[in-house]
Amino acid sequence: MTQKPDQAPAADADALPRQQRTYTIGELAQIFEVTPRTIRFYEQEGLLAPSRQGQKRIYREKDRVRLKLTLRGKRLGFSLAEIREVVMMYDAMPDGNARQLRRLLELLAEKRANLERQQEDIRLMRLEIDDVDQRARDVLRQLEKPL
Amino acid sequence: MTQKPDQAPAADADALPRQQRTYTIGELAQIFEVTPRTIRFYEQEGLLAPSRQGQKRIYREKDRVRLKLTLRGKRLGFSLAEIREVVMMYDAMPDGNARQLRRLLELLAEKRANLERQQEDIRLMRLEIDDVDQRARDVLRQLEKPL
DNA sequence: GACGAGGTTTACGTTAACGTAAAGTGCTTG
DNA sequence: CAAGCACTTTACGTTAACGTAAACCTCGTC
Numbered sequence: 001m002t003q004k005p006d007q008a009p010a011a012d013a014d015a016l017p018r019q020q021r022t023y024t025i026g027e028l029a030q031i032f033e034v035t036p037r038t039i040r041f042y043e044q045e046g047l048l049a050p051s052r053q054g055q056k057r058i059y060r061e062k063d064r065v066r067l068k069l070t071l072r073g074k075r076l077g078f079s080l081a082e083i084r085e086v087v088m089m090y091d092a093m094p095d096g097n098a099r100q101l102r103r104l105l106e107l108l109a110e111k112r113a114n115l116e117r118q119q120e121d122i123r124l125m126r127l128e129i130d131d132v133d134q135r136a137r138d139v140l141r142q143l144e145k146p147l
Numbered sequence: 148m149t150q151k152p153d154q155a156p157a158a159d160a161d162a163l164p165r166q167q168r169t170y171t172i173g174e175l176a177q178i179f180e181v182t183p184r185t186i187r188f189y190e191q192e193g194l195l196a197p198s199r200q201g202q203k204r205i206y207r208e209k210d211r212v213r214l215k216l217t218l219r220g221k222r223l224g225f226s227l228a229e230i231r232e233v234v235m236m237y238d239a240m241p242d243g244n245a246r247q248l249r250r251l252l253e254l255l256a257e258k259r260a261n262l263e264r265q266q267e268d269i270r271l272m273r274l275e276i277d278d279v280d281q282r283a284r285d286v287l288r289q290l291e292k293p294l
Numbered sequence: 295g296a297c298g299a300g301g302t303t304t305a306c307g308t309t310a311a312c313g314t315a316a317a318g319t320g321c322t323t324g
Numbered sequence: 325c326a327a328g329c330a331c332t333t334t335a336c337g338t339t340a341a342c343g344t345a346a347a348c349c350t351c352g353t354c
Contacts, residue, residue, distance in 0.1 A: 026300065036301085041342060055302055055349075069275065072268050077224030079340075090279055093286060101287045108280050115269050115276075121219050122262050122269075128216065129262075132237055133255050139240060140248045173330065183331085188312060202319070202332055226310075 023059040031064075032071055042070060045080050047087060076118065086111065170206040178211075179218055189217060192227050194234060223265065233258065 025036045042048050043057075047070050050057040059067075066087065073083040089104040096104075172183045189195050190204075194217050197204040206214075213234065220230040236251040243251075 024301080035343080037344085038342065040302095045341090057301085069272075072272060074341095075224065075268050076265060076272065077222070081340090086279075093279075093283060096283070096286050096290070098287060098290050101283050101290075104283050105280065105287075108276050108283070112273070112276055115273060118223060119266070119269060121222050122266060125216075125219060125223065126259070126262060129255050129259055132233075132240075133252065136240060136243070136248050136251050136255070139243050140245060140252075143243070143245050143248075171331080182313080184314085185312065187332095192311090204331085221311095228310090 019061050021061065023064060025057050025059070028059055028064065028067060032067060034071070039067065042067070042080070046084050047080065076115075166208050168208065170211060172204050172206070175206055175211065175214060179214060181218070186214065189214070189227070193231050194227060223262075 023031075025039055028039055029036045039048065043050065048059075048063055048066055050059045050063050052058065069087070070080075070083055074080075086104075086107060089100065089107060092100055093104070170178075172186055175186055176183045186195065190197065195206075195210055195213055197206045197210050199205065216234070217227075217230055221227075233254060236247065236254060239247055240251065
């Protein structure tokens with residue numbers, strides 16, 4: 001029963017060259033610490049398009065990367081709609097219409113500007129945090145001094 | 148009618164030393180490009196606590212800074228609850244209980260870690276964007292070449 | 295062949311962060 | 325003093341991003 005490596009799922013899964021590996025929804029969910037529901041929802045929103053094997057969803061490397069990018073976008077506060085916009089244009093690239101491509105470049109510039117503002121926000125917030133931290137330590141030191 | 152600088156609101160407002168300046172809700176809203184509703188909502192959520200003059204809210208420099216920090220937090224994807232947590236502990240600092248202070252330091256460390264992950268996310272997403280940008284430009288060039 | 299572990303669809307519920315509308319207060323300006 | 329603005333409270337509506345529950349397959353295993 002262990003001679004048919006047709007689609008070995010679990011045991012020697014990490015022996016495959018990764019590009020050919022497939023994932024179930026549960027596996028992906030575990031990897032990224034989200035629920036299957038979340039993954040299905042992202043599909044419904046047009047962010048993922050796994051193939052099917054009968055009724056079950058089959059995720060490939062491409063889908064895994066998509067999910068990773070989506071979650072990264074979310075951590076940065078982007079909405080699913082924004083993320084989808086970029087992802088879909090990216091997919092439409094190969095047979096790219098010139099107008100579409102220019103639009104994509106605009107979009108990318110927007111995102112870049114967004115990221116830069118975020119970097120500045122991070123820088124400032126770090127300064128604030130360091131300041132508060134310092135003051136808290138000072139107060140604490142004063143409290144512990146008169147022993 | 149222009150001799151009483153008691154609480155001059157508009158005309159020579161920028162002549163005041165800023166620390167004494169006060170703002171109406173509408174002014175603040177305009178400055179930060181949010182609606183008054185948003186500002187009231189933040190108050191309701193415990194993020195702002197303007198004084199009153201009769202029924203009207205009076206915002207001082209402190210409130211303006213609070214709002215600025217709040218909006219910065221939002222841009223970074225923090226929830227109002229998270230922001231409030233830090234803000235409230237900050238306010239409780241002066242009469243600080245040692246346990247509270249240590250808790251604050253923990254919280255700050257958390258936030259810092261969060262910011263660092265975000266920076267990494269930004270770095271990676273920039274790489275992605277630059278890559279997509281480059282490929283889009285390449286395709287575009289090929290489309291325009293055979294004139 | 296019952297069953298438990300995973301998968302599936304469908305559908306209603308929930309939370310955060312406001313938007314929007316109604317109805318009232320207070321000043322100042324023609 | 326009527327009109328208009330900017331403010332107020334109260335309350336219901338809305339959207340995004342899932343959570344949760346029910347009811348159903350399908351497969352390997354005891």
